[in-house]
Amino acid sequence: MSQATDTETVREDGIIDSVSGPVVTATDLDARMNDVVYVGDEGLMGEVIEIEGNLTTIQVYEETSGVGPGEPVENTGEPLTVDLGPGMLDSIYDGVQRPLDVLESKMGTPFLDRGVDAPGIDLEATWEFTPTVSEGDELEAGDVIGEVPETESITHRVMVPPDSEGGAVDSIEAGEFTVEETVATLDTGEEIRMRQEWPVREARPAVDKETPTVPLVSGQRIQDGLFPLAKGGTAAIPGPFGSGKTVTQQQLAKWSDADIVVYVGCGERGNEMTEVIEDFPELEDPQTGKPLMSRTCLIANTSNMPVAARESCIYTGITLAEYFRDMGYDVALMADSTSRWAEAMREISSRLEEMPGEEGYPAYLAASLSEFYERAGKFENINGTEGSISVIGAVSPPGGDFSEPVTQNTLRIVKTFWALDSDLAEKRHFPSINWNESYSLYRDQLDPWYRENVAEDYPEVRQWAIDVLDEEDELQEIVQLVGKDALPEDQQLTLEVARYLREAWLQQNAFHDTDTFCSPEKTYRMLQAIRTFSDEAFSALDAGVPVEEISSIDAAPQLNRMGVAEEWEEFIGDLEDDMESQLRELY
């Protein structure tokens, strides 16, 4: 158990004084800030957010229709905590870690009823525990004491709680245990169970934060190729509606090479979460070949679920991520969308009648955002292992205007920026990440990895692609005025090369079985093939071949088929040969 219960004292229940949507005030409630309380006769879960004299303000995580003054408020004396232990993977939670499948069977209806609580992990299930320490070993907080095969692909490491005093192992044994049974005792008398609790608003401790040097390989060409994210890095995906934020997030959740994925659907669509629930168990993890769901934990607080739980779901997600990080895993957390989270803060803030900051958002918006993103990083854990949390936050700026407060405050923190563009989306260029506006500040620190693991000249080839795309951007302005045919031949050819970069390389079909995942090697080879075309084409041009003839060779349009080619190594090799011979035939 966490420290919250250590200091538990008998606390007085309160009486509801007023109700206004998710905000309830109570009198005579003896509570500390952020304590969890049960509100009203139905026992709706809430959290203390303001204390003023005898009046306590509570945000309620459930609908408050029908709740009235005079009803009781019961204090648990604990802050909002999550249950940590085996059983979190392959599950789907709401914003306060109630498992939605358990809620469905407990409520007996497909609609979310009120006042039903359920523990975050199954208290009755038993797990095969194998100790990794023996009696007499000295343990400190955070140390791993044993392992549990949690899912097909993930071994759960049972740890001494971070707030433990430590001590020597008195007794420990292998066997089948529930999460609440003692698996080890220390000589201090402390009993260690598989289940831990941790308050969501508090970061779990770590020794040190390090500079990330390994990329989170996403299998998406534009991301791996141009704007990579590091394991332990932070990224933002802002974009207006319909520009493909959710598909981009889901692609990362499916194909990125993290050990654990925590996917937080914060105030988004119900059907989208259903899609994830239906799709993921059928999909294979490209690294291990095991079902994707066995490394995934979903948190779904859809837009019509209570707004206060939307505010907390981000914290629930990051706390689960930190727990897996402590085991030494690389965790990727997708938050879709942080704007909805910010709006939940705004909604509650306005019900509290706080003085609003920019666009009605509370003045502490920037602080809350940076506090959240700072929980990402590559860490040296207190047990000596290394783990990382990469955070990818979608942002939904109103009207697609990036100058609004949530986008701006996010950009001040994150180091990778994938700007989604509605013009590209309208042309059905997906992923519609704008290559002129996006950036990644991790490029330099990740280059050694790419040189070593993909190709020695990876950074150079990438720079070539960027230069061509930049040049195209400038030329397009002229083309808009005078037409393509008015350009000199070499510039026309540059446009042709850039077109292949856009259509064959940057575009990637998330719904195509093969194209949906592209390894860094394939990403590199595809780029190289386009560069081969470019080199050969410019040689032909120098030899006096007209650009029209160059661009009409049969082989070139085949570049567009590289992404969907299954035997891509062979396909690209042949294609390069074809292009070379066809172009050389022209002169």
Place this chain on the structure above:
Amino acid sequence: MKEYQTITEVSGPLVFAEVDEPVGYDEIVEIETQQGETLRGQVLESSEGLVSIQVFEGTGGIDRNASVRFLGETMKMPVTEDLLGRVLDGSGNPIDGGPEIVPDKREDIVGAAINPYSREYPEEFIQTGVSAIDGMNTLVRGQKLPIFSSSGQPHNELAMQIARQATVPEEAAEDEATDEPGSDEDGELGEGADDEGSEFAVIFGAMGITAEEANEFMDDFERTGALERSVVFMNLADDPAVERTVTPRMALTTAEYLAFEEGYHVLVILTDMTNYCEALREIGAAREEVPGRRGYPGYMYTDLAQLYERAGRIQGREGSVTQIPILTMPGDDDTHPIPDLTGYITEGQIYVDPALNSQGFKPPINVSPSLSRLMDDGIGEGLTRGDHADVKDQLFAAYAQGKDLRDLVNIVGREALSETDNKYLDFADRFEETFVDQGFDSNRSIDETLEIGWDLLSALPKEQLNRIDEELIAEHYREDIGEQVEATAE
């Protein structure tokens, strides 16, 4: 039930009253004025000794001596299958002179959220008969797909066309095999289902539309016989604005009952969401809340989500709720908070375009910014046709390219463009003339729609079709059309 004569303040649509017993949040209130008129309202804020009440019918006639009764329950909608064919006002009372409604159940209109775990992912194609929707932005059962329009556009005609024509093809055979609870009692509905796939029960929620618009809808419903399978909720422009906040909830509660209890496939048309949001703003202002963007309340996203998210399918339940909300974008600006927040909640949007309308295209749907997020799983082999996705992608890309060239051609003229560019220009024109402009009365099957798509694409050189699988090109590409175009060009 306690009665009070303790009104302390009347302000806009709000009434404040002192109470000596606790009153629940969202509870229903009846206020009887001294003239004997009974007004209904809802508790907006309840605190010890004082409640604020939002009155649906407007606060005219209320004075300090009016009596206030708290009914001790939240707002309920009496639901029954017999509602089909009825016309109700914005608060759910019959206005068609028909018999009194004997409810099967009384359901809370706020409605609980569907557990995401219990949902079933929507992937059944709905054929609306409109090429620009079926071909390019396919609607599926359980989706919420709004129409983004602006004042003076024929969005109502489009909505009526969809309501009239929407079917799920090839469902009839399935229905006979599995005993569908919705069709056993209602003979006429069953017959319709046998003929041409299953039809939808239509719930029509009108919020603040003019009497003339309402008549158009009613005439159309009566003319086509659609009224028998419809429930109509009418809050007209001169009805109280505050009532508009409950009308869509009444409509959706009825829809959920018919879908998830009675097994109907329900199509909900809500018009006009802009009026609904104006009513929200009015209440927010009266309560002196801190306003969000453009004076709309900060909780408008949550509020709209609580309406739009009441669409979908549930595992193990027969029916479905599909929503088509209509909103008129102020100033045709989709960054305005109403379309903006809507777009973030709904699964796509259909744009009605004033420029296309002024050129006389019917329906004037601009396919480029339009989007259906659930399309990819609702089309393809076994659902529509195997070539649907590729054809759609290519049509989008080619149309975008043609439209890009239009700007250029204004400057340099057609002669300065290459032959291929000219083909794209022609393509964009013909796409609008044949694919989009089909008229409000034509009902195209998905096969017809895709064949028109191939006709258009075949006017482009084969090697330009880079989004389509080569085998499909071999199967469908019309060599003769390409040559014809070539011939006429020369």
